[in-house]
Amino acid sequence: MIEFWLIPVVMMLVIVGLFPPIAGYIVLVERKVLADMQVRLGPMRVGPHGLLQPLADALKLLLKEDIIPRDSDKGIFYVAPILSMFTAFVAFGVVPFSEQFRIADVNVGLLVISALGSVGILGIVLGGWSSNSHYPLLGALRSSAQLVSYELAMGLGLVCGVMSAGTLSMVQIVRNQQTQGVWYVFDNWGAMAPAFLIFFIAAVAETNRSPFDLPEAESELVAGFHTEYSGFRWALYMLAEYGNIFVVSAVSVTLFWGGWLRPFPSVGWLEVPLNYGVPFLLFAGPGIASIVLLAPKLKYAPHRYGMLVVGGALTLVGAILLIPAVNAVAAAPFWFLLKVAFFLYVMIWFRGTFPRYRYDQLMDIGWKVLIPLGLGTIALNAVVGMI
Amino acid sequence: MLEGYLPLFVFLVLCIAFPLAALLVGKALRPSVFAPAKLESYECGIEAVGGARGRYSVRFYLVAILFVIFDVETVFLFPWAVRYKQLGWFGVAEALVFLGILVVGYVWAYKKGALEWV
Numbered sequence: 001m002i003e004f005w006l007i008p009v010v011m012m013l014v015i016v017g018l019f020p021p022i023a024g025y026i027v028l029v030e031r032k033v034l035a036d037m038q039v040r041l042g043p044m045r046v047g048p049h050g051l052l053q054p055l056a057d058a059l060k061l062l063l064k065e066d067i068i069p070r071d072s073d074k075g076i077f078y079v080a081p082i083l084s085m086f087t088a089f090v091a092f093g094v095v096p097f098s099e100q101f102r103i104a105d106v107n108v109g110l111l112v113i114s115a116l117g118s119v120g121i122l123g124i125v126l127g128g129w130s131s132n133s134h135y136p137l138l139g140a141l142r143s144s145a146q147l148v149s150y151e152l153a154m155g156l157g158l159v160c161g162v163m164s165a166g167t168l169s170m171v172q173i174v175r176n177q178q179t180q181g182v183w184y185v186f187d188n189w190g191a192m193a194p195a196f197l198i199f200f201i202a203a204v205a206e207t208n209r210s211p212f213d214l215p216e217a218e219s220e221l222v223a224g225f226h227t228e229y230s231g232f233r234w235a236l237y238m239l240a241e242y243g244n245i246f247v248v249s250a251v252s253v254t255l256f257w258g259g260w261l262r263p264f265p266s267v268g269w270l271e272v273p274l275n276y277g278v279p280f281l282l283f284a285g286p287g288i289a290s291i292v293l294l295a296p297k298l299k300y301a302p303h304r305y306g307m308l309v310v311g312g313a314l315t316l317v318g319a320i321l322l323i324p325a326v327n328a329v330a331a332a333p334f335w336f337l338l339k340v341a342f343f344l345y346v347m348i349w350f351r352g353t354f355p356r357y358r359y360d361q362l363m364d365i366g367w368k369v370l371i372p373l374g375l376g377t378i379a380l381n382a383v384v385g386m387i
Numbered sequence: 388m389l390e391g392y393l394p395l396f397v398f399l400v401l402c403i404a405f406p407l408a409a410l411l412v413g414k415a416l417r418p419s420v421f422a423p424a425k426l427e428s429y430e431c432g433i434e435a436v437g438g439a440r441g442r443y444s445v446r447f448y449l450v451a452i453l454f455v456i457f458d459v460e461t462v463f464l465f466p467w468a469v470r471y472k473q474l475g476w477f478g479v480a481e482a483l484v485f486l487g488i489l490v491v492g493y494v495w496a497y498k499k500g501a502l503e504w505v
Contacts, residue, residue, distance in 0.1 A: 004390075005394070012394070012397065012398050016405050062417065063413075063418075065418050066413070066414075069427065081406070082406045090402050093394070093398040104391055132439050133430070133435065136439075137439040137443075141447050144447070145447050145450045148458075151458065152458060155458065155461035159468045162468040166473075222429065232409060233410070359504065360504040363450070367453075375486055379482075382471070382479045385472075
Protein backbone atom coordinates (compact mmCIF):
# COMPACT_ATOMS: atom_id res chain seq x y z
CA MET A 1 0.00 0.00 0.00
CA ILE A 2 2.70 2.45 1.04
CA GLU A 3 4.93 1.42 -1.84
CA PHE A 4 2.01 1.95 -4.22
CA TRP A 5 1.28 5.49 -3.00
CA LEU A 6 4.75 6.77 -2.11
CA ILE A 7 6.12 7.60 -5.55
CA PRO A 8 2.81 8.88 -7.03
CA VAL A 9 2.25 11.25 -4.11
CA VAL A 10 5.83 12.54 -4.22
CA MET A 11 5.53 13.02 -7.98
CA MET A 12 2.24 14.92 -7.58
CA LEU A 13 3.76 17.32 -5.10
CA VAL A 14 6.90 17.71 -7.22
CA ILE A 15 4.87 18.47 -10.36
CA VAL A 16 2.44 20.90 -8.74
CA GLY A 17 5.19 22.54 -6.70
CA LEU A 18 7.98 22.57 -9.24
CA PHE A 19 6.31 23.01 -12.59
CA PRO A 20 5.31 26.68 -12.09
CA PRO A 21 8.92 27.73 -11.41
CA ILE A 22 10.12 25.45 -14.20
CA ALA A 23 7.63 27.12 -16.56
CA GLY A 24 9.10 30.44 -15.43
CA TYR A 25 12.54 29.24 -16.37
CA ILE A 26 11.30 27.88 -19.71
CA VAL A 27 10.07 31.43 -20.37
CA LEU A 28 13.51 32.76 -19.42
CA VAL A 29 15.22 30.24 -21.71
CA GLU A 30 12.79 31.22 -24.47
CA ARG A 31 13.58 34.91 -24.03
CA LYS A 32 17.30 34.22 -23.93
CA VAL A 33 17.29 31.96 -26.98
CA LEU A 34 15.11 34.38 -28.97
CA ALA A 35 17.38 37.21 -27.89
CA ASP A 36 20.43 35.28 -29.04
CA MET A 37 18.82 34.53 -32.40
CA GLN A 38 18.11 38.25 -32.80
CA VAL A 39 21.64 39.21 -31.70
CA ARG A 40 20.71 40.88 -28.44
CA LEU A 41 21.17 39.93 -24.78
CA GLY A 42 17.69 39.39 -23.37
CA PRO A 43 17.03 39.83 -19.63
CA MET A 44 20.29 40.76 -17.86
CA ARG A 45 19.32 42.89 -14.84
CA VAL A 46 17.57 40.65 -12.33
CA GLY A 47 20.24 38.34 -11.00
CA PRO A 48 23.37 37.31 -12.91
CA HIS A 49 22.47 37.09 -16.61
CA GLY A 50 18.80 37.50 -15.65
CA LEU A 51 18.69 34.21 -13.74
CA LEU A 52 16.27 35.57 -11.12
CA GLN A 53 13.89 37.07 -13.70
CA PRO A 54 11.26 34.28 -13.31
CA LEU A 55 11.13 34.97 -9.57
CA ALA A 56 10.54 38.67 -10.15
CA ASP A 57 7.87 37.88 -12.76
CA ALA A 58 6.05 35.49 -10.43
CA LEU A 59 6.03 38.07 -7.60
CA LYS A 60 4.80 40.77 -9.94
CA LEU A 61 1.96 38.58 -11.18
CA LEU A 62 0.89 37.68 -7.64
CA LEU A 63 0.80 41.35 -6.64
CA LYS A 64 -1.07 42.62 -9.69
CA GLU A 65 -4.66 43.71 -9.43
CA ASP A 66 -7.21 41.23 -10.72
CA ILE A 67 -9.56 43.15 -13.01
CA ILE A 68 -12.89 41.64 -14.05
CA PRO A 69 -14.47 43.67 -16.86
CA ARG A 70 -17.97 44.97 -16.12
CA ASP A 71 -19.57 43.39 -19.20
CA SER A 72 -18.06 39.94 -18.76
CA ASP A 73 -19.92 36.80 -17.70
CA LYS A 74 -18.39 36.70 -14.25
CA GLY A 75 -18.82 33.03 -13.39
CA ILE A 76 -17.39 31.71 -16.64
CA PHE A 77 -14.71 34.38 -16.61
CA TYR A 78 -13.57 33.10 -13.20
CA VAL A 79 -13.60 29.44 -14.14
CA ALA A 80 -12.08 29.48 -17.66
CA PRO A 81 -8.38 29.93 -16.78
CA ILE A 82 -8.67 27.41 -13.96
CA LEU A 83 -10.14 24.90 -16.41
CA SER A 84 -7.32 25.58 -18.85
CA MET A 85 -4.60 25.07 -16.26
CA PHE A 86 -6.33 22.09 -14.71
CA THR A 87 -6.44 20.13 -17.98
CA ALA A 88 -2.84 20.98 -18.80
CA PHE A 89 -1.64 19.79 -15.39
CA VAL A 90 -3.72 16.61 -15.10
CA ALA A 91 -2.12 15.42 -18.34
CA PHE A 92 1.15 15.17 -16.39
CA GLY A 93 -0.56 12.42 -14.40
CA VAL A 94 0.00 9.83 -17.10
CA VAL A 95 3.42 11.01 -18.33
CA PRO A 96 6.10 8.48 -17.36
CA PHE A 97 9.37 10.22 -16.42
CA SER A 98 10.90 6.78 -15.97
CA GLU A 99 9.69 3.28 -15.22
CA GLN A 100 9.12 4.18 -11.53
CA PHE A 101 8.71 7.95 -11.67
CA ARG A 102 5.12 8.42 -12.78
CA ILE A 103 1.82 9.23 -11.10
CA ALA A 104 -0.45 6.70 -12.74
CA ASP A 105 0.04 4.00 -15.32
CA VAL A 106 -3.44 3.62 -16.78
CA ASN A 107 -4.07 1.38 -19.76
CA VAL A 108 -5.50 4.23 -21.86
CA GLY A 109 -2.86 6.85 -20.98
CA LEU A 110 -2.59 8.22 -24.50
CA LEU A 111 -6.36 8.64 -24.76
CA VAL A 112 -6.43 10.41 -21.39
CA ILE A 113 -3.95 12.96 -22.75
CA SER A 114 -5.83 13.58 -25.98
CA ALA A 115 -9.14 13.79 -24.09
CA LEU A 116 -7.69 16.37 -21.70
CA GLY A 117 -6.35 18.28 -24.70
CA SER A 118 -9.88 18.46 -26.13
CA VAL A 119 -11.30 19.72 -22.83
CA GLY A 120 -8.48 22.25 -22.65
CA ILE A 121 -9.86 23.93 -25.77
CA LEU A 122 -12.94 24.82 -23.71
CA GLY A 123 -10.82 26.88 -21.33
CA ILE A 124 -9.67 29.07 -24.20
CA VAL A 125 -13.06 29.32 -25.91
CA LEU A 126 -14.94 30.09 -22.69
CA GLY A 127 -12.34 32.62 -21.61
CA GLY A 128 -12.61 34.52 -24.89
CA TRP A 129 -16.40 34.24 -25.03
CA SER A 130 -17.06 35.30 -21.44
CA SER A 131 -14.85 38.39 -21.79
CA ASN A 132 -17.63 39.89 -23.94
CA SER A 133 -15.22 42.08 -25.83
CA HIS A 134 -14.27 42.16 -29.51
CA TYR A 135 -10.69 40.96 -29.60
CA PRO A 136 -11.06 38.08 -27.14
CA LEU A 137 -14.12 36.83 -29.02
CA LEU A 138 -12.26 36.82 -32.35
CA GLY A 139 -9.30 35.11 -30.71
CA ALA A 140 -11.54 32.48 -29.13
CA LEU A 141 -13.33 31.74 -32.42
CA ARG A 142 -10.08 31.46 -34.29
CA SER A 143 -8.54 29.25 -31.70
CA SER A 144 -11.53 26.93 -31.50
CA ALA A 145 -11.45 26.40 -35.28
CA GLN A 146 -7.66 26.01 -35.27
CA LEU A 147 -7.51 23.63 -32.33
CA VAL A 148 -10.23 21.29 -33.58
CA SER A 149 -8.67 21.24 -37.07
CA TYR A 150 -5.24 20.27 -35.84
CA GLU A 151 -6.56 17.83 -33.29
CA LEU A 152 -7.57 15.60 -36.21
CA ALA A 153 -4.07 15.59 -37.68
CA MET A 154 -2.62 14.98 -34.23
CA GLY A 155 -4.92 11.99 -33.73
CA LEU A 156 -3.90 10.53 -37.10
CA GLY A 157 -0.22 10.83 -36.14
CA LEU A 158 -0.92 9.13 -32.82
CA VAL A 159 -2.77 6.24 -34.51
CA CYS A 160 0.40 5.45 -36.51
CA GLY A 161 2.51 5.31 -33.36
CA VAL A 162 -0.08 3.17 -31.56
CA MET A 163 -0.01 0.68 -34.44
CA SER A 164 3.63 -0.05 -33.70
CA ALA A 165 3.20 0.05 -29.92
CA GLY A 166 0.09 -2.13 -29.71
CA THR A 167 -0.94 -0.49 -26.45
CA LEU A 168 -2.17 2.85 -25.13
CA SER A 169 -0.40 2.67 -21.76
CA MET A 170 2.41 5.23 -21.75
CA VAL A 171 4.72 3.01 -19.68
CA GLN A 172 4.07 -0.06 -21.82
CA ILE A 173 4.74 1.92 -25.00
CA VAL A 174 8.29 2.62 -23.85
CA ARG A 175 8.79 -0.97 -22.64
CA ASN A 176 7.69 -2.24 -26.05
CA GLN A 177 10.21 0.03 -27.73
CA GLN A 178 12.88 -1.58 -25.56
CA THR A 179 11.80 -5.15 -26.37
CA GLN A 180 11.32 -4.44 -30.08
CA GLY A 181 14.68 -2.68 -30.10
CA VAL A 182 13.59 0.41 -32.01
CA TRP A 183 12.40 3.93 -31.26
CA TYR A 184 9.14 4.12 -33.17
CA VAL A 185 10.18 7.18 -35.14
CA PHE A 186 12.66 4.90 -36.95
CA ASP A 187 10.22 1.99 -37.23
CA ASN A 188 8.78 0.55 -40.48
CA TRP A 189 11.91 1.42 -42.52
CA GLY A 190 11.37 5.12 -42.03
CA ALA A 191 7.64 5.13 -42.84
CA MET A 192 7.00 6.29 -39.27
CA ALA A 193 9.04 9.49 -39.59
CA PRO A 194 6.29 11.38 -41.51
CA ALA A 195 3.79 10.28 -38.84
CA PHE A 196 5.97 11.91 -36.21
CA LEU A 197 6.34 15.07 -38.29
CA ILE A 198 2.57 15.32 -38.75
CA PHE A 199 2.07 14.79 -35.04
CA PHE A 200 4.67 17.38 -34.11
CA ILE A 201 3.43 20.08 -36.50
CA ALA A 202 -0.12 19.52 -35.24
CA ALA A 203 1.17 19.61 -31.66
CA VAL A 204 2.81 22.99 -32.25
CA ALA A 205 -0.52 24.26 -33.59
CA GLU A 206 -2.42 22.69 -30.68
CA THR A 207 -0.32 24.57 -28.15
CA ASN A 208 -0.83 27.91 -29.96
CA ARG A 209 2.85 28.32 -30.62
CA SER A 210 4.48 30.20 -33.48
CA PRO A 211 4.08 29.94 -36.43
CA PHE A 212 0.49 28.94 -35.58
CA ASP A 213 -0.10 31.45 -32.78
CA LEU A 214 -3.10 33.11 -34.43
CA PRO A 215 -5.37 32.91 -31.36
CA GLU A 216 -3.16 35.53 -29.74
CA ALA A 217 -1.74 37.20 -32.83
CA GLU A 218 -0.60 40.35 -31.06
CA SER A 219 -0.23 42.43 -34.20
CA GLU A 220 -3.93 42.12 -35.07
CA LEU A 221 -5.83 40.87 -32.00
CA VAL A 222 -4.02 42.67 -29.12
CA ALA A 223 -3.60 39.42 -27.15
CA GLY A 224 -6.39 37.26 -28.51
CA PHE A 225 -8.49 35.27 -26.10
CA HIS A 226 -6.75 36.53 -22.95
CA THR A 227 -6.88 40.26 -23.73
CA GLU A 228 -9.16 40.96 -20.75
CA TYR A 229 -7.25 38.80 -18.30
CA SER A 230 -4.77 40.31 -15.91
CA GLY A 231 -2.67 39.35 -12.94
CA PHE A 232 -2.75 35.80 -11.72
CA ARG A 233 -5.59 34.66 -13.98
CA TRP A 234 -3.44 35.56 -16.95
CA ALA A 235 -0.59 33.67 -15.30
CA LEU A 236 -2.80 30.58 -15.16
CA TYR A 237 -3.24 30.77 -18.94
CA MET A 238 0.51 31.05 -19.36
CA LEU A 239 1.06 28.10 -17.02
CA ALA A 240 -1.44 26.11 -19.07
CA GLU A 241 0.35 27.01 -22.29
CA TYR A 242 3.75 25.92 -21.00
CA GLY A 243 2.21 22.86 -19.36
CA ASN A 244 0.72 21.88 -22.71
CA ILE A 245 4.02 22.44 -24.49
CA PHE A 246 5.74 20.17 -21.98
CA VAL A 247 3.04 17.51 -22.29
CA VAL A 248 3.07 17.37 -26.11
CA SER A 249 6.86 17.19 -26.04
CA ALA A 250 6.58 14.38 -23.49
CA VAL A 251 4.09 12.53 -25.70
CA SER A 252 6.37 12.83 -28.74
CA VAL A 253 9.28 11.57 -26.66
CA THR A 254 7.30 8.68 -25.18
CA LEU A 255 5.60 7.49 -28.32
CA PHE A 256 8.26 8.19 -30.93
CA TRP A 257 11.63 8.79 -29.28
CA GLY A 258 11.96 6.00 -26.75
CA GLY A 259 10.79 7.76 -23.58
CA TRP A 260 13.29 7.31 -20.78
CA LEU A 261 15.51 4.91 -22.78
CA ARG A 262 19.05 6.04 -23.53
CA PRO A 263 20.23 5.84 -27.14
CA PHE A 264 21.05 2.21 -28.01
CA PRO A 265 19.64 0.74 -24.76
CA SER A 266 20.60 -2.80 -25.75
CA VAL A 267 24.29 -2.04 -26.37
CA GLY A 268 25.88 -2.77 -22.99
CA TRP A 269 29.27 -1.11 -23.35
CA LEU A 270 27.67 2.27 -24.13
CA GLU A 271 26.20 2.46 -20.65
CA VAL A 272 29.20 4.15 -19.01
CA PRO A 273 29.86 6.83 -21.63
CA LEU A 274 26.18 7.61 -22.14
CA ASN A 275 24.68 7.25 -18.66
CA TYR A 276 27.65 8.74 -16.81
CA GLY A 277 29.54 10.82 -19.35
CA VAL A 278 26.69 12.75 -20.98
CA PRO A 279 24.95 13.94 -17.77
CA PHE A 280 28.30 14.88 -16.22
CA LEU A 281 29.39 16.88 -19.26
CA LEU A 282 25.98 18.53 -19.60
CA PHE A 283 25.92 19.73 -16.00
CA ALA A 284 29.56 20.16 -15.05
CA GLY A 285 30.62 21.59 -18.44
CA PRO A 286 28.39 24.70 -18.31
CA GLY A 287 28.99 24.85 -14.55
CA ILE A 288 32.75 25.10 -14.91
CA ALA A 289 32.42 27.33 -17.95
CA SER A 290 30.25 29.79 -16.02
CA ILE A 291 32.76 29.86 -13.14
CA VAL A 292 35.80 30.29 -15.37
CA LEU A 293 34.45 32.33 -18.29
CA LEU A 294 31.24 34.12 -17.26
CA ALA A 295 31.72 35.06 -13.61
CA PRO A 296 34.98 37.06 -13.96
CA LYS A 297 33.37 39.28 -16.62
CA LEU A 298 30.51 40.41 -14.35
CA LYS A 299 31.29 43.82 -12.87
CA TYR A 300 28.59 43.91 -10.19
CA ALA A 301 29.85 41.89 -7.20
CA PRO A 302 26.55 40.21 -6.12
CA HIS A 303 26.04 39.07 -9.71
CA ARG A 304 29.58 37.68 -9.80
CA TYR A 305 29.08 35.71 -6.60
CA GLY A 306 25.66 34.58 -7.77
CA MET A 307 27.18 33.26 -10.98
CA LEU A 308 29.84 31.40 -8.99
CA VAL A 309 27.11 29.80 -6.85
CA VAL A 310 25.11 28.76 -9.92
CA GLY A 311 28.22 27.36 -11.61
CA GLY A 312 29.20 25.52 -8.44
CA ALA A 313 25.69 24.07 -8.07
CA LEU A 314 25.68 22.82 -11.67
CA THR A 315 29.10 21.21 -11.24
CA LEU A 316 27.93 19.63 -8.00
CA VAL A 317 24.83 18.16 -9.71
CA GLY A 318 27.11 16.76 -12.41
CA ALA A 319 29.34 15.20 -9.76
CA ILE A 320 26.39 13.75 -7.81
CA LEU A 321 25.13 12.11 -11.01
CA LEU A 322 28.44 10.21 -11.16
CA ILE A 323 27.62 8.29 -7.94
CA PRO A 324 26.53 4.83 -9.16
CA ALA A 325 23.57 4.54 -6.76
CA VAL A 326 22.21 7.95 -7.79
CA ASN A 327 22.95 7.33 -11.44
CA ALA A 328 21.01 4.06 -11.49
CA VAL A 329 17.86 5.97 -10.46
CA ALA A 330 18.48 9.30 -12.19
CA ALA A 331 19.73 8.20 -15.61
CA ALA A 332 16.29 7.31 -16.99
CA PRO A 333 14.52 10.57 -15.98
CA PHE A 334 17.61 12.43 -17.18
CA TRP A 335 17.28 11.02 -20.68
CA PHE A 336 13.54 11.65 -20.70
CA LEU A 337 13.94 15.28 -19.64
CA LEU A 338 16.84 15.80 -22.03
CA LYS A 339 14.70 14.68 -24.98
CA VAL A 340 11.77 16.79 -23.78
CA ALA A 341 14.11 19.77 -23.44
CA PHE A 342 15.24 19.20 -27.00
CA PHE A 343 11.67 19.47 -28.29
CA LEU A 344 11.01 22.53 -26.13
CA TYR A 345 14.08 24.06 -27.74
CA VAL A 346 12.81 23.15 -31.22
CA MET A 347 9.52 24.96 -30.46
CA ILE A 348 11.41 28.06 -29.35
CA TRP A 349 13.54 27.77 -32.47
CA PHE A 350 10.36 27.72 -34.60
CA ARG A 351 9.25 30.90 -32.90
CA GLY A 352 12.58 32.54 -33.67
CA THR A 353 12.64 31.57 -37.33
CA PHE A 354 9.17 31.17 -38.88
CA PRO A 355 6.81 34.08 -39.63
CA ARG A 356 3.19 33.64 -38.58
CA TYR A 357 0.81 32.06 -41.09
CA ARG A 358 -2.23 33.87 -42.39
CA TYR A 359 -5.50 32.38 -41.17
CA ASP A 360 -6.55 30.85 -44.50
CA GLN A 361 -3.07 29.35 -44.90
CA LEU A 362 -3.40 27.90 -41.43
CA MET A 363 -6.70 26.22 -42.23
CA ASP A 364 -5.34 25.00 -45.57
CA ILE A 365 -2.36 23.38 -43.88
CA GLY A 366 -4.63 21.70 -41.37
CA TRP A 367 -7.38 20.45 -43.66
CA LYS A 368 -5.77 20.13 -47.09
CA VAL A 369 -2.24 19.04 -46.22
CA LEU A 370 -1.97 17.40 -42.81
CA ILE A 371 -5.22 15.39 -42.85
CA PRO A 372 -4.73 13.76 -46.29
CA LEU A 373 -1.07 13.17 -45.42
CA GLY A 374 -2.11 11.66 -42.10
CA LEU A 375 -4.59 9.28 -43.73
CA GLY A 376 -1.94 8.33 -46.30
CA THR A 377 0.65 7.71 -43.59
CA ILE A 378 -1.73 5.40 -41.74
CA ALA A 379 -2.34 3.37 -44.90
CA LEU A 380 1.40 3.28 -45.68
CA ASN A 381 2.35 2.20 -42.16
CA ALA A 382 -0.43 -0.38 -42.07
CA VAL A 383 0.95 -2.03 -45.21
CA VAL A 384 4.69 -1.60 -44.50
CA GLY A 385 4.32 -2.70 -40.88
CA MET A 386 2.78 -6.01 -41.95
CA ILE A 387 5.53 -6.94 -44.42
CA MET B 388 -6.77 -2.73 -13.02
CA LEU B 389 -8.99 0.12 -11.86
CA GLU B 390 -6.89 1.00 -8.82
CA GLY B 391 -4.29 2.26 -11.31
CA TYR B 392 -6.61 5.23 -11.82
CA LEU B 393 -6.70 6.19 -8.13
CA PRO B 394 -3.54 8.34 -8.13
CA LEU B 395 -4.87 10.06 -11.23
CA PHE B 396 -8.07 11.05 -9.41
CA VAL B 397 -6.13 12.31 -6.41
CA PHE B 398 -3.97 14.34 -8.78
CA LEU B 399 -7.12 15.69 -10.45
CA VAL B 400 -8.36 17.08 -7.13
CA LEU B 401 -4.93 18.54 -6.38
CA CYS B 402 -4.86 20.23 -9.80
CA ILE B 403 -8.18 21.95 -9.10
CA ALA B 404 -7.10 22.93 -5.59
CA PHE B 405 -3.80 24.46 -6.71
CA PRO B 406 -5.10 27.33 -8.90
CA LEU B 407 -7.90 28.05 -6.42
CA ALA B 408 -5.42 28.25 -3.54
CA ALA B 409 -3.05 30.41 -5.57
CA LEU B 410 -5.88 32.80 -6.46
CA LEU B 411 -7.00 33.02 -2.82
CA VAL B 412 -3.46 33.69 -1.58
CA GLY B 413 -3.07 36.32 -4.27
CA LYS B 414 -6.28 37.97 -3.13
CA ALA B 415 -4.71 38.74 0.26
CA LEU B 416 -1.63 40.25 -1.40
CA ARG B 417 -2.90 42.21 -4.36
CA PRO B 418 -4.40 45.69 -4.33
CA SER B 419 -8.01 46.24 -5.31
CA VAL B 420 -8.70 49.87 -6.10
CA PHE B 421 -12.06 50.58 -7.70
CA ALA B 422 -12.22 52.85 -10.72
CA PRO B 423 -15.04 52.68 -13.28
CA ALA B 424 -12.74 53.16 -16.28
CA LYS B 425 -10.77 50.06 -15.33
CA LEU B 426 -13.81 47.86 -15.78
CA GLU B 427 -14.45 48.91 -19.38
CA SER B 428 -13.92 46.30 -22.10
CA TYR B 429 -10.61 46.76 -23.90
CA GLU B 430 -10.91 48.69 -27.16
CA CYS B 431 -7.52 50.33 -27.80
CA GLY B 432 -8.24 53.20 -25.43
CA ILE B 433 -11.58 54.34 -26.83
CA GLU B 434 -15.09 53.38 -25.80
CA ALA B 435 -16.21 50.10 -27.36
CA VAL B 436 -18.87 50.40 -30.06
CA GLY B 437 -21.50 47.68 -29.81
CA GLY B 438 -21.29 44.48 -27.80
CA ALA B 439 -19.20 41.49 -28.74
CA ARG B 440 -22.21 39.25 -29.20
CA GLY B 441 -22.54 40.01 -32.89
CA ARG B 442 -22.64 37.83 -35.99
CA TYR B 443 -19.61 35.94 -37.15
CA SER B 444 -18.67 33.85 -40.17
CA VAL B 445 -20.59 30.62 -40.72
CA ARG B 446 -17.26 28.99 -41.65
CA PHE B 447 -16.50 28.39 -37.98
CA TYR B 448 -19.72 26.37 -37.69
CA LEU B 449 -18.82 24.33 -40.76
CA VAL B 450 -15.37 23.54 -39.39
CA ALA B 451 -16.95 22.39 -36.14
CA ILE B 452 -19.28 19.97 -37.97
CA LEU B 453 -16.47 18.59 -40.15
CA PHE B 454 -14.39 18.15 -37.02
CA VAL B 455 -17.05 16.05 -35.31
CA ILE B 456 -17.28 13.74 -38.33
CA PHE B 457 -13.54 13.25 -38.80
CA ASP B 458 -12.76 13.05 -35.10
CA VAL B 459 -15.20 10.19 -34.61
CA GLU B 460 -13.52 8.41 -37.52
CA THR B 461 -10.12 8.87 -35.88
CA VAL B 462 -11.46 7.46 -32.62
CA PHE B 463 -12.71 4.40 -34.53
CA LEU B 464 -9.16 3.81 -35.75
CA PHE B 465 -7.66 3.58 -32.24
CA PRO B 466 -9.02 0.13 -31.24
CA TRP B 467 -7.83 -1.30 -34.56
CA ALA B 468 -4.40 0.34 -34.10
CA VAL B 469 -4.00 -1.27 -30.66
CA ARG B 470 -4.80 -4.75 -32.02
CA TYR B 471 -3.10 -4.10 -35.38
CA LYS B 472 -0.46 -6.84 -35.07
CA GLN B 473 -2.88 -9.52 -33.85
CA LEU B 474 -5.46 -8.79 -36.56
CA GLY B 475 -2.95 -9.16 -39.38
CA TRP B 476 -3.64 -8.61 -43.06
CA PHE B 477 -7.40 -9.04 -42.59
CA GLY B 478 -7.43 -6.07 -40.21
CA VAL B 479 -5.27 -4.02 -42.57
CA ALA B 480 -7.66 -4.71 -45.45
CA GLU B 481 -10.65 -3.67 -43.36
CA ALA B 482 -8.90 -0.53 -42.16
CA LEU B 483 -8.00 0.36 -45.75
CA VAL B 484 -11.64 -0.05 -46.78
CA PHE B 485 -12.63 2.18 -43.86
CA LEU B 486 -10.00 4.78 -44.81
CA GLY B 487 -11.22 4.54 -48.43
CA ILE B 488 -14.76 5.47 -47.39
CA LEU B 489 -13.32 8.30 -45.31
CA VAL B 490 -11.34 9.57 -48.31
CA VAL B 491 -14.48 9.52 -50.48
CA GLY B 492 -16.22 11.71 -47.91
CA TYR B 493 -13.18 13.96 -47.70
CA VAL B 494 -13.01 14.38 -51.49
CA TRP B 495 -16.74 15.17 -51.56
CA ALA B 496 -16.32 17.85 -48.89
CA TYR B 497 -13.29 19.21 -50.77
CA LYS B 498 -15.21 19.37 -54.08
CA LYS B 499 -18.15 21.09 -52.38
CA GLY B 500 -15.75 23.77 -51.19
CA ALA B 501 -16.34 23.03 -47.51
CA LEU B 502 -12.60 23.21 -46.83
CA GLU B 503 -12.07 26.56 -48.56
CA TRP B 504 -11.47 29.47 -46.24
CA VAL B 505 -12.38 32.79 -47.80
